[in-house]
Amino acid sequence: MSSPLSAVSLEMRLAGVPDIECVTPDLNGIPRGKVMTVDGFLQGRRLQMARGVLLQAVMGGYPEARFYGNEDGDLVLRAVPEQVHVLPWAETPRALAICDAVELDGQLSGLSSRSLLQEVVERYAARNWQPIVATELEFFLFEPHADVNQPFQPPVGLDGRRDAGNAAFSVTSNSGLRPFFEELKACMAALGIPRDTFMHEMGVSQFEINFVHGDPLLIADQTFMFKHMLHEVALKHGLIAVCMAKPLARVPGCSMHIHQSVVEKAHGRNIFTDPRNDEPTFSFGHYIGGLQHCLGDMTLLMAPYINSYQRFCHTYASPNNLCWSHDNRSAGLRVPASGPMDRRVENRLPGADANPYLAIAVSLAAGLYGIENEVEPTAVSQGEFDAPDELTLPSTLQEALQRLRRSPLAKELFCAEFIDGYIATKTLELDDFMNEITPWERRYLGAFV
CATH class of the missing domain: 3.10.20.70 (Glutamine synthetase, N-terminal domain)
Incomplete structure (x- = not known):
């Protein structure tokens, strides 16, 4: 496409x-x-x-x-x-x-992560299937400053005040960001990137864009291009755009939710819905089962940095589990309310810091694995629930790194050269972080330990 x-x-x-x-x-x-x-x-x-x-x-x-x-x-x-x-x-x-x-x-x-996604899409094409995806990307807009030891600050609004974190879903002009968003939307149109909705999210000066669903490689290209454009246009307007998973303490983090379904190439029929009765098919359940079976081992591909695991601390806004549910945002795998022809799964695990090519490839490869191996999902989780240990994600980069390193499944789904190289680079990044002493350590350990 x-x-x-x-x-x-x-x-x-x-x-x-x-x-x-x-x-x-x-x-x-x-x-x-x-x-x-x-x-x-x-x-x-x-x-x-x-x-x-x-x-x-x-x-x-x-x-x-x-x-x-x-x-x-x-x-x-x-x-x-x-x-x-x-x-x-x-x-x-x-x-x-x-x-x-x-x-x-x-x-x-x-x-190449782009090549990796192409190879996964080709596996679907071999079955005459076309995966359909859409991403939802969250980001923050902050005032620029040079001191990386100081917290990010939202920009001063037209009324002389900063966003205090109470503007979720507001459409007020107080923030003074309309000129930025007008140029961002104009740039999207010029690049041929269709958009669905923009909104002010739950965090301080936090926003979300929803992309229109389509071919996985095209959506990954659009998300990749949008993130590059976002940084560039923000700088032009005297702002910095931040897609870190958790840039501020005690506020929601940034996600990149991925909606996914699969259609037959010949007829465009959603394989997750039985046309005879509009009920979910076995393939739908097996797709969810595949996500549950595979994504724990692949967490590092969706949460790639030390900061990514800070986002999982607030588990309602950012679920750290592989439970699935109908329209329940505390589950990592959510089935949104929709008509039968639009039946889909939302993977709520990747952060905005994730590589969109990798995050989409992981979701699609895991779902196809479930269909091919007829992996049964767990019972649906509804209301308030506690995720069992086997459906809980790694909670640190170290744990995620070890799980990927020990996973035979990773090299079954993806090129071994890529997995080995990815692990090597992530080990290098973790080692570099461990050479840093954080303000928290100096503040609390320096005086009393």
Whole structure:
């Protein structure tokens, strides 16, 4: 499924633009790549980048070379034609191309999270099925400041006050953010990214956007592009956009919920609903069973940083369990109220800090595993409930890292090269964090211990 912009030729799209940023998501979903001239791009000049860049740690640095090739060789950045865009927020004309990471032999790279999602979607295509997904992304808008030891602050509003955390679902103009959101919406339209709803969420200066459902790779590209645009437009308006899972203490964190269903390619029928009686099918139950069976081992792919596990502390807003329920937000797997043809599962576990390509790939691979292996789900959880130990997620990065490292299932569902490289980089990031002494430690341990 392609973007509406794909009908316009590259030459027309890039007319008058001197340079283009050719990027691909690294394992954390951060755009990495190079800038080249548009003339060279349109001539088809090959652009290469070191393989190890796909495993770059969030603080910089790389794992041992054995995880990306001891020769530290190159791969090719191959632009996805329908994901070539002139950047509407740029004051000087500039373009960006989302690229596939391709090995020198022409194969998609096993270290690429975008390739990983493509491979999962192909498994569905082999059954003549089309997965359909939608993401809901939460983010914060803060006032910029240089001191990383100080908490984030919401911007001062038009009335001279800061958001106090009581503006959830408000549509007031007091925040002074309307110009920012107007430009953000205009940029989405210019990039061909359809939007459903914006809203003020529960946190201080916290917001949510819901994307329109569609093809998994297209939705991942749109979410990836939106996050990049969000940061850029915020800076233009004197703000910083933050997609950390838990940027502020004692307020809700940021999630990236993923709605998912599966339809038959030939007829568009939702395989989760029996057309004879509009009841859920066995495949629907098995899909949920697969999510319950697999996602515990894969938590690190949906909660990738030390901060991700802070979000799970407030379990209602951010469930840390694999229970499933009908329209109950305390369950990690929620079946929203809908008509039979729109029956779907919402995975509420990934944070806004997750790589959208990985989080979507994990959900879809787990669901398909459940269907193929006829995994039965647990009994539905309704009302207030306590999650059993076997349905509780890892509560720390260390625990999630160990669980992924020991999981034979991870390398059954995904390329072993990617899983090994991901674990190596996450170990590097954790080691770097453990070299930090936090303000809490100095405040409470320094004087009394």
